[in-house]
Amino acid sequence: MSTESSNRKAPAGERVADWADGRLGIYGLAKANMRKIFPDHWSFMLGEVCLYSFIIIILTGVYLTLFFHPSMQEVTYHGSYVPMQGMKMSDAFQSTLHISFDVRGGLLIRQIHHWGALIFLAGMFVHMMRVFFTGAFRKPREINWLFGFLLFVLGMFTGFTGYSLPDDLLSGTGVRFMEGAILSVPIIGTYISMFLFGGEFPGSDFVPRFFSIHVLLLPGIMLGLLVAHLILVFYHKHTQFPGPGRTNKNVVGMPLLPVYMAKAGGFFFLVFGVIAAIAAIATINPIWAIGPYRPDQVSTGAQPDWYMGFSEGLIRVMPGWEINLWGHTLVLGVFIPLMIIFPLVLASIAVYPFIESWVTGDKREHHLLDRPRNAPTRTAFGAAWISWYFVLLVGGGNDLWATHFHLSINAITWFVRIGFFVVPVLVFIATRRICLGLQRRDRDKVLHGRESGIIKRLPHGEFVEVHEPLSQEQLHTLTAHDQPKPLEAGPEVDENGVERKIGRTTKLRVKLSKGFYGEGTQIPKPTAEEYEEITSGHGHH
Amino acid sequence: MSSQDIPEENLPSEQGDAHDGAVATTADPFADPGLPPHEHRVQDIDERAAKRSERVIAFLFLLSMLATVGFIASYVALPVDKIIYVYPIGHVSALNFSLGLTLGVALFCIGAGAVHWARTLMSDVEVADDRHPISAEPEVKAKVLADFKAGAEESAFGRRKLIRNTMFGALALVPLSGVVLLRDLGPLPGTKLRHTRWSAGKLLINQNTNQPLRPEDISVGSLTFAVPEGMKEDDHDFQQEVAKAALMIVRIQPENIKDKKELDWSADGIVAYSKICTHVGCPISLYEQQTHHVLCPCHQSTFDLSDGGRVIFGPAGHALPQLRIKVNEKGYLEALGDFAEPVGPSFWERG
């Protein structure tokens, strides 16, 4: 602002903005972002569910730290919950009872915090699947996919360290399980366990240590990743589904100010409102019914929160392999599922974008989303992964399946053992076939029009269904996707008759590419000629 | 990488990008018709409808205010321990229920009002924004590379190898201080995991009554839990000791005991097994008295207490350790020593 032009007095808001611009350059930022366009689709708001529940968890978490004592000092309970009177318990457990029964609203905040955590993780899972099935992870968004994946994994461990803090019988059993898993690590397992617990399990150190991990270390890293994740979303601009006027080079939607701001801002309150209402009507983790932790007590139905459930399934169905050699024990029955398969399950979905881009050799930027049916191999892989995850969840809850469906727990365990290998394969095959069926339907729709449901009787007595031709918009939308061809290794001999060497990785890549895009993996989309030929002959049905 | 080996025309980037813009040519029946024309909402053309929306939004915001007042009122009015019956939820805390619902309504109404406002009254014209390639223009790239080269040369990083190598060495070593500092997180394992509180002559104390057990207390088909004498809940190390010493005692008709060692280590068919699962350390004890199987509630490892605690199902890797007991001259059950092997989950040094 030059001094000459300040004869007129600018409004107060503008003067504040001027002040800030002189120091932060906000006008430059606002120019690029204030009217930034965001496409509207309900599935694009799943990430917002995660963002907002994360904020809610932080707000309620800070409140809880005002009352929680991260200490394992043994105390005797004299609070207001009668069935615990005079019980020996840790200070952590006692302060959690205090929050639940003596702090007004404390129980509500505790329940919002815990329900928010479950929804946060569930939201991340669904958000990740949305990104996966629509191919939104493709260039230039691979790094953001990894950021999101890391947030999910860190969220799991933040959740685990969080629900272990009250030092109740259920979470203590989970911590014991973790100690057993650490002990199974060859060579250094016992040392790590002693260092983590400050001695033998349970000791008196793990609650304060988990506390700093839960409230400081992990949320700090997550906050950083979250900010980076959001910056990249802004920088890349949001993806969109194909449709009339929507191309790979534009983004169609509503501007940030005012529509998107009102919708996104409003959605925060909606998410918070829903979680608060859930916390009002449903109990979560009633530690007063569970009791304080004692390593010689246990309850049946001891499970972790849902996001750790698949690791519980892994460990439940693993056969008890143990090898004793030269005075040492290799605890394969614990080590393999937790230290090898557990990371493998997670990593297999994390690295998929890189495998896909390598196999397809695709170096373009993708801002238009795929409909899942138009990428059958990817969709089948994703569905197989989910089924894998789900089979393990069944294994993790095998005792509840047994009691609620009157089954034998041993039979369920065997089902999961076999299903671990078989179910993903079956789901892969079935999903790919379903995708092809849907592609065929799209093709028919484009070529023959939409089935109207109206049956007509022709003069010679034949009954036919009247098909309505599709609009230009629909025709475009149904044919806008790419149908990549598989890679080819090229001729074995070059034009001079000299043998070309084809590397082993190239061969693998070509083979995988055939599996992705080769014969039988997609229904050719209708060509303009086919369309012309069919539509030119009228009276066709 | 081998992308050079692959004929260019097969790369997807060469397969054409047919739908590039909103060019509707008559030749292509599937051409992009471009953004559809904007259609008006009721609120755009009917001022009465717009007014109605305005009233709904204002009502939602008002409702939120009322709910916040309700929140404060319940906070002040309701005692923290008041329990009310709410159908169909059950006997719940009045305070939790009312605070949660009023907070939920207060927040939800703000959100619903804002969204309704955006949906019905703010412009709903869809706008297209152009995207720009993420990667830099070639001249920018060239400039950056040149700058980097100049900087690297000026530092003499590549030339003065001694500096470079010693710096790498220093940087590689310095984090070790941080690792060393972690040493005092806990003691070294030593043989801690091999020993428990049990030793020769220790009486078996019933956890229910805190009295020493006599053989005639324990009938066939019953289940009893015991700890060694001299352990008190107030002891500072009670938790970690009971985590290893907890014992489960059952009585089996001697002729039903299949394992000879088990029979030798029992007292008249009374057998004492560690209560800590050999898998990952959950306290097992789901004892089925007709089959003598004992199941772990955490991961379903199943042990046969009539056959030396052998694993018959599940992920546990070895049998449950048995404690050797006898009846002493005063008629009480006592241990003949510590467990012969480490109790609880396996570990590398277990052997």
Added chain:
Amino acid sequence: MKKLSARRRHPLAAVVVLLFALAVTGGLYAAFAPADKAKAEDTAQSLAIEEGKKLYSVGCASCHGTGGQGSSDGPSLVGVGAAAVDFQVRTGRMPLQQQGAQAPSKKAMYSQAETDQLAAYIASLGAGPSVPTKGQYNPDGADIAKGGELFRTNCAQCHNFTGKGGALSNGKFAPSLEGVEPKHIYEAMQTGPQNMPSFPDTTMPEKNKKDIIAYLGAVNSDKSENPGGLELGGLGPVSEGLFAWIFGLGALIAVAIWVAARTAKAKKS
């Protein structure tokens, strides 16, 4: 009809058909499922004979042998005592409807008077625990907190923290303790029905049993308080996770669909 055929291509048509099919399947199952209850009552009426031995020889001897000595189909009843009979018969576990992993509780077939006669007969075969008196199992004045601790040490491993039940091996299970009469809880601890181990007075005195019964009354009855709201079956994280997914995330997705949906356009005239 025309309307119907026009709507069969509606996007929601498949959902409606699916729901309809599910409802029909469920309805048919309910209609054709074995009507246990009616049969059981019939048998009970036909078996209403006065004295224990007669009752026994008609209702029990086929499995447990004519003199209670047991057979391949049922264990010996010599020495199980009156408490065991009272528990098994009054909770409906005996007589057994069919051989299975475990006898489930159902509506009792014998009245209290008939059960007492049966119990007297079984008790005459060999000494065993007698039916507890009200003074033994009445939990008034017992220590609930101590009961909780005893419950977690002795019972929770099979019956869950608050007695919601749990799974055992090969289809066996520890039943839920909700709504079980204090007398039957006492008898079960004393006699160890089926695969449950017993907790005799020598290792778990009467006072301990009262404490446990008092704890169960506080946490697992229709008057139990659940300050936080819905108990979700008291099963812990599995049901909580299911609730968070279905109602939490479900509600949020429904809201998101509303937020992102296009506002209704004015009808073109």
